[in-house]
Amino acid sequence: MNERKTIVAMDLGSYRISVLVAELNDSGPSRVLGLGTVPSEGIRKGLVVGFEPALDSVHRAVEEAERSSGMSIQRVFAGVTGDHFRAIPSEGVHAKDGGKREISPEDVDQVIRVARSLQLPAGFRIQHTLPIDFILDNRSGIRDPVGMDGARLQAEVLLLLGEIAVLDNATKLIEKAGLGVEALVFSPLATGLAALQEAEREEGVILLDIGAGCTELLVIRGGAARHAEVLPLGGANVTRDLSIGLNISMQDAERLKLDHVSLAGQVDGETRIPIRQVGREEERFVTAATLRSIVEPRVQETLELAWQRAQISESARRQATGVVVCGGGALLPGLTEFASQLFERPVRLAAPLISEGLTAELQDPRYTPLVGLLHYGYRRMGRRRSEPAGGSGIGANLRGWLKSIGKKAGK
Numbered sequence: 001m002n003e004r005k006t007i008v009a010m011d012l013g014s015y016r017i018s019v020l021v022a023e024l025n026d027s028g029p030s031r032v033l034g035l036g037t038v039p040s041e042g043i044r045k046g047l048v049v050g051f052e053p054a055l056d057s058v059h060r061a062v063e064e065a066e067r068s069s070g071m072s073i074q075r076v077f078a079g080v081t082g083d084h085f086r087a088i089p090s091e092g093v094h095a096k097d098g099g100k101r102e103i104s105p106e107d108v109d110q111v112i113r114v115a116r117s118l119q120l121p122a123g124f125r126i127q128h129t130l131p132i133d134f135i136l137d138n139r140s141g142i143r144d145p146v147g148m149d150g151a152r153l154q155a156e157v158l159l160l161l162g163e164i165a166v167l168d169n170a171t172k173l174i175e176k177a178g179l180g181v182e183a184l185v186f187s188p189l190a191t192g193l194a195a196l197q198e199a200e201r202e203e204g205v206i207l208l209d210i211g212a213g214c215t216e217l218l219v220i221r222g223g224a225a226r227h228a229e230v231l232p233l234g235g236a237n238v239t240r241d242l243s244i245g246l247n248i249s250m251q252d253a254e255r256l257k258l259d260h261v262s263l264a265g266q267v268d269g270e271t272r273i274p275i276r277q278v279g280r281e282e283e284r285f286v287t288a289a290t291l292r293s294i295v296e297p298r299v300q301e302t303l304e305l306a307w308q309r310a311q312i313s314e315s316a317r318r319q320a321t322g323v324v325v326c327g328g329g330a331l332l333p334g335l336t337e338f339a340s341q342l343f344e345r346p347v348r349l350a351a352p353l354i355s356e357g358l359t360a361e362l363q364d365p366r367y368t369p370l371v372g373l374l375h376y377g378y379r380r381m382g383r384r385r386s387e388p389a390g391g392s393g394i395g396a397n398l399r400g401w402l403k404s405i406g407k408k409a410g411k
C-alpha cells in the first residue's frame with residue numbers, strides 16, 4: 001500500500017508557463033520529479049489575451065513536465081495573478097445565544113460567513129478569505145478561538161476578490177488542456193509560503209514578486225496578510241523602454257537587458273556595446289551608462305509605487321518591516337541594493353525556502369512562486385484529509401489557512 005503521493009503546480013506567468021511535479025511525504029513536498037517550463041504566449045499581465053497560443057504553451061509545459069517526471073498529470077494547483085485582484089478588509093460579528101459559551105468550529109464558520117457577506121462589486125467573487133484577527137468579548141489578538149469561552153465573537157479578515165470572467169478563463173484554459181483544477185491560487189499567497197521565514201511573517205514583511213507583466217505585493221504581519229495588490233508593471237516594461245529608447249527590437253532589447261544591464265556599483269561609461277537599430281544598416285553602440293539611464297527610472301518607479309501601495313496597511317508603516325523580493329525581475333544585478341537604498345532597510349532576494357530535495361535549477365528566485373504552489377497545495381490537501389466527509393466548513397478552511405501563513409492554531 002505504498003502508493004506514491006504526488007502534487008503538481010502550474011504557474012501561469014506572462015513570461016513563462018511552468019509546471020512542477022513533486023512527491024509528497026508527511027511533512028510536505030519533498031522530491032522534485034519533473035519540471036516543464038516554456039515561454040508563455042497569449043498571457044499578458046496575468047490575463048489570457050490569446051486563448052489558442054496560451055493553450056499551446058500550457059500543452060507544451062505539461063508535456064515537458066510529464067516527460068521529465070515520467071508521470072501522467074491529472075490535476076494542478078494553478079497560480080494566477082493580474083491587477084483585477086483586490087484586497088478588501090472586512091469584519092464579522094456573531095453573538096452566541098442561549099447558555100452555551102464555548103466557541104465551536106460552527107461559531108467560527110458563522111462569524112466568517114458574516115465577514116464575507118458584503119456587497120461585492122459586479123463581476124467579482126471572493127477568491128480567498130484570509131483571517132487577520134479574532135476578537136472575543138472585546139479581547140483581540142486571538143488566533144484560534146475554538147474551545148475558548150465567550151459570548152461575542154468578532155473576526156477581522158482580508159478578502160481577496162478576483163474578476164470572475166478572468167478567473168473562469170484561466171480555469172477554462174487548464175481544463176481545455178485536459179487537466180483538472182485543484183485550486184486557482186492568487187499567486188503571492190503561495191509565493192509567501194516559499195519565500196518567507198516565520199519570523200519575517202510575524203515581525204512584518206513586504207513581499208514583492210517582480211515578474212514580466214506584473215509586480216505583486218503582499219504585506220504580512222503577525223502571521224496574517226494585511227494587504228495584497230498587483231501592479232501592472234514589471235520586467236517587460238524595462239525591456240520595452242530599452243526597445244523604444246534605443247529603437248531596437250523587443251528581442252534585442254531583452255537580450256541586451258539580460259547581458260548588459262546592471263544597477264550595481266560604478267557604471268561603465270566607456271565600453272561600447274553594439275546594437276542593431278530597426279531600419280538601419282550600420283551598427284551603433286551604447287554604453288552600460290546609457291542602458292542604466294534608461295532602466296533605472298523605470299525600476300525606481302515600479303519599486304516606489306509598490307512601496308507606496310504597501311503603506312496603505314498600517315503594519316507596513318511600522319519600522320520592523322523588512323522587504324523580500326523574488327521573480328525574474330528581481331534578478332537584475334544590483335536590484336536588491338538599489339531597493340535597499342530606496343526603502344532605507346534591508347532587502348533580501350528569496351529563492352524558494354524549502355531546499356530539501358530541490359534541484360539546483362529550482363534554487364532560483366524565478367521559481368519561488370512555483371515552489372510556493374506546492375506548499376499551498378500540500379496544505380490544502382492536508383486540510384481536506386482532516387475535514388469530515390462532505391464538510392467544507394469555512395471554519396475548517398480558515399484554520400488551515402491560518403496554519404498555512406504561519407499562525408499557530410490554539411495560540
Ligand SMILES: Nc1ncnc2c1ncn2[C@@H]1O[C@H](COP(=O)(O)OP(=O)(O)OP(=O)(O)O)[C@@H](O)[C@H]1O
Binds near residue numbers: 045081257330
Ligand atoms: N537575469 C535577469 N536580469 C534581469 N531581468 C531578468 C533576468 N532573468 C529574468 N528577468 C526578467 O524577469 C521577467 C520574468 O520574470 P518571471 O519569470 O518571474 O515572470 P512571470 O512570472 O512569467 O510573469 P508575471 O508574474 O508578470 O506574470 C522578464 O521580464 C525577464 O526579462
Ligand SMILES: [Mg+2]
Binds near residue numbers: 014209210211212327
Ligand atoms: Mg510571476
